[in-house]
Amino acid sequence: MTDLANKPVQQLTEKEATKELARLAAEIGGHDRLYYQDDAPTITDAAYDLLRRRNNDIEARFPELIRHDSPSRKVGAKPVERFEKVRHALPMLSLDNAFEDSDVEDFVARIRRFLGSKEGDEIALVAEPKIDGLAVSLRYEDGVFVLGATRGDGAEGENVTANIRTIADIPQRLHTRKPPPVFEVRGEVYMSHADFAAMNRRQEEKGEKIFANPRNAAAGSLRQLDANMTAARPLRFFAYALGEVSEAPAKTHWETLQALKKWGLPVNPLAKPCGSVADMLQFYRDIQHQRAGLGYDIDGIVYKVDRYDLQARLGFVSRSPRWAIAHKFAAEQAESVVERIAVYVGRTGVLTPVAHIKPVTVGGVVVQNVSLHNEEEVARKDVREGDTVVVQRAGDVIPQLVRVVLERRPKGTHAYKIPEICPVCGSTAVRAINPKTGEPEVARRCTNTLSCPAQAVERLYHFASRDAFDIEGLGEKTAQEFFDLGWLREPADIFRLTEHADELKAREGWGDQSTAKLLNAIEVRRKTTPLDRFILALGIPQVGETTARLLARNFHNADAFLRSMYSATAEEELDAIEGIGDVMARAIKVFFDETHNRDAIVRLLKQITVVDVAAPRAVNSPVAGKVVVFTGTLERMTRAEAKARAESLGAKVAGSVSKKTDLVVAGPGAGSKLTDAQKLGVTVISEDDWLKKIGEA
Numbered sequence: 001m002t003d004l005a006n007k008p009v010q011q012l013t014e015k016e017a018t019k020e021l022a023r024l025a026a027e028i029g030g031h032d033r034l035y036y037q038d039d040a041p042t043i044t045d046a047a048y049d050l051l052r053r054r055n056n057d058i059e060a061r062f063p064e065l066i067r068h069d070s071p072s073r074k075v076g077a078k079p080v081e082r083f084e085k086v087r088h089a090l091p092m093l094s095l096d097n098a099f100e101d102s103d104v105e106d107f108v109a110r111i112r113r114f115l116g117s118k119e120g121d122e123i124a125l126v127a128e129p130k131i132d133g134l135a136v137s138l139r140y141e142d143g144v145f146v147l148g149a150t151r152g153d154g155a156e157g158e159n160v161t162a163n164i165r166t167i168a169d170i171p172q173r174l175h176t177r178k179p180p181p182v183f184e185v186r187g188e189v190y191m192s193h194a195d196f197a198a199m200n201r202r203q204e205e206k207g208e209k210i211f212a213n214p215r216n217a218a219a220g221s222l223r224q225l226d227a228n229m230t231a232a233r234p235l236r237f238f239a240y241a242l243g244e245v246s247e248a249p250a251k252t253h254w255e256t257l258q259a260l261k262k263w264g265l266p267v268n269p270l271a272k273p274c275g276s277v278a279d280m281l282q283f284y285r286d287i288q289h290q291r292a293g294l295g296y297d298i299d300g301i302v303y304k305v306d307r308y309d310l311q312a313r314l315g316f317v318s319r320s321p322r323w324a325i326a327h328k329f330a331a332e333q334a335e336s337v338v339e340r341i342a343v344y345v346g347r348t349g350v351l352t353p354v355a356h357i358k359p360v361t362v363g364g365v366v367v368q369n370v371s372l373h374n375e376e377e378v379a380r381k382d383v384r385e386g387d388t389v390v391v392q393r394a395g396d397v398i399p400q401l402v403r404v405v406l407e408r409r410p411k412g413t414h415a416y417k418i419p420e421i422c423p424v425c426g427s428t429a430v431r432a433i434n435p436k437t438g439e440p441e442v443a444r445r446c447t448n449t450l451s452c453p454a455q456a457v458e459r460l461y462h463f464a465s466r467d468a469f470d471i472e473g474l475g476e477k478t479a480q481e482f483f484d485l486g487w488l489r490e491p492a493d494i495f496r497l498t499e500h501a502d503e504l505k506a507r508e509g510w511g512d513q514s515t516a517k518l519l520n521a522i523e524v525r526r527k528t529t530p531l532d533r534f535i536l537a538l539g540i541p542q543v544g545e546t547t548a549r550l551l552a553r554n555f556h557n558a559d560a561f562l563r564s565m566y567s568a569t570a571e572e573e574l575d576a577i578e579g580i581g582d583v584m585a586r587a588i589k590v591f592f593d594e595t596h597n598r599d600a601i602v603r604l605l606k607q608i609t610v611v612d613v614a615a616p617r618a619v620n621s622p623v624a625g626k627v628v629v630f631t632g633t634l635e636r637m638t639r640a641e642a643k644a645r646a647e648s649l650g651a652k653v654a655g656s657v658s659k660k661t662d663l664v665v666a667g668p669g670a671g672s673k674l675t676d677a678q679k680l681g682v683t684v685i686s687e688d689d690w691l692k693k694i695g696e697a
């Protein structure tokens with residue numbers, strides 16, 4: 001393997017190249033995770049760049065071997081300050097709108113008149129769903145993707161090539177042996193409903209911005225200055241037109257769609273040829289019925305004249321082609337009155353205000369609850385109890401509150417204020433500061449992470465998960481089942497599940513074996529879980545694996561850790577740890593200040609024994625575990641440096657000499673500590689001897 005990793009790219013066989021690309025994808029992917037998610041890179045930037053360069057060189061030699069998960073799709077480039085402007089080789093036109101059936105009839109009649117077509121002559125058109133995303137232009141030169149741009153104002157857009165490369169739907173090369181020298185494709189970047197919901201859930205858990213709809217999410221994701229952010233977002237693409245091309249693949253729009261599909265570009269599967277206005281309106285109604293189940297937002301139907309020669313004759317007026325039109329679905333809106341604004345607590349402790357409105361039918365569905373997302377959103381729209389509001393169903397799925405009808409606001413209303421205590425458990429609810437931006441998160445959260453009923457299942461499941469207590473068999477479903485039975489309310493209950501062994505064995509889906517297996521897994525963890533996993537399991541906001549490990553290595557055992565967290569100086573002590581900033585320190589302190597959390601930890605520690613964690617690199621060091629005292633003037637380093645170095649080697653540095661002291665390092669001018677050491681018979685060495693001892697002389 002190492003031999004292969006060093007073999008010059010020019011000498012690789014195809015088989016070796018395949019192997020190398022697989023290795024590089026895994027390796028670079030791993031380094032990306034360490035860098036972007038854990039903030040803990042393990043190689044230098046230069047070494048990382050070398051891996052990437054090798055990957056790119058191999059791909060240049062064997063383009064057909066480019067992997068779907070290739071690092072070249074994930075960029076790795078530094079974030080840009082802002083996007084470069086690009087002029088579109090051919091302007092990106094806009095679409096005229098039709099709202100009524102008669103508008104569509106007029107559209108076709110206009111075309112017939114313009115072309116002078118005779119009665120009975122069929123004008124072939126293509127109807128396709130109008131994707132509610134954002135339009136982009138992709139440029140391929142000799143079949144290779146070279147430029148991706150947003151539509152912008154139609155004449156000039158932004159260069160988002162690096163971001164486009166991360167979209168798995170979009171091929172880096174056209175799948176054809178003879179690609180035209182220049183080939184521009186236009187289409188829509190969008191996000192599916194499922195991916196949108198999952199992404200918003202993740203955003204919410206991280207306390208980051210929630211997007212109002214898939215379109216905004218797609219736009220926000222595509223316009224990330226750091227392409228690595230885009231790569232983490234599930235964007236998709238449908239192609240629907242050509243831009244500048246040195247050679248068109250066909251003479252009609254329909255055939256072009258088929259060619260695009262063959263060349264590896266996704267084309268909407270619902271597009272359909274139509275021969276008459278009746279066909280077009282039938283298609284419109286068919287799709288309208290399928291709309292809610294499509295899995296992505298569409299906001300209408302686009303009709304296009306099929307033949308390119310006719311398109312050319314029709315030309316365009318101002319910025320819209322005469323040969324195409326968008327038949328919009330009516331925005332489904334209705335008015336209602338806000339009866340009450342209630343607050344719900346999600347599984348991650350986030351407080352979400354929801355407007356309960358007088359039931360109203362919007363697009364055939366009764367709406368009575370509308371999420372207001374967060375307190376900033378409520379303030380922005382200034383929604384109050386008693387207000388008349390306009391609601392709509394976005395993409396026909398999620399009801400939204402569009403605006404307040406201010407003219408109809410009754411007298412004596414008050415601006416809404418979100419409660420600062422959790423409505424479920426009564427604990428304080430706070431808006432944490434995002435460590436990256438220094439701004440408060442939009443989400444307000446209940447701080448009773450461990451025993452708030454609203455968060456219980458999520459927390460229990462997290463507690464037992466692989467990176468935390470690693471209790472196999474206690475997944476989300478089981479945690480929910482036990483919670484519903486009343487057996488599990490907080491982490492301590494996990495270790496009392498044995499009390500329910502007989503009942504469990506008798507339950508549907510459980511037997512002697514699976515019960516024994518689960519209880520055994522729990523017993524094993526009762527005494528084998530190390531401090532870092534324990535800390536991670538607590539679910540302290542902002543504390544991930546890396547921070548949990550840092551804390552564990554710093555405090556070594558649960559006692560010392562908790563004592564520090566409950567002390568008045570907790571924040572300073574945390575702040576002093578390399579890798580923990582003041583925002584993080586504050587978040588941790590808030591967690592331990594909540595008495596519900598303290599009580600839950602006390603109950604938990606009655607059940608389990610947490611295994612100590614050694615300081616890193618303590619092994620093999622000649623001073624590991626030794627208690628060392630520095631005294632006098634050190635000449636080769638500062639006192640702080642000496643202390644940090646000794647601690648990193650596993651020594652404990654004490655401030656005064658006692659029976660427990662193993663070693664005193666004395667420089668010139670040493671006073672009482674030196675005499676104490678001599679009295680107690682503690683070994684005294686010079687600074688030079690110390691450096692020799694730790695191998696740094």
Ligand code: D41
Binds near residue numbers: 095129131133
């Ligand atoms: O699905 C769409 N959003 C869509 C947009 C589509 N299916 N076809 C389109 N066709 C055009 C022309 C006819 C001008 C090539 C479009 C758009 N334009 C368009 N998207 C945004 C502005 C214009």
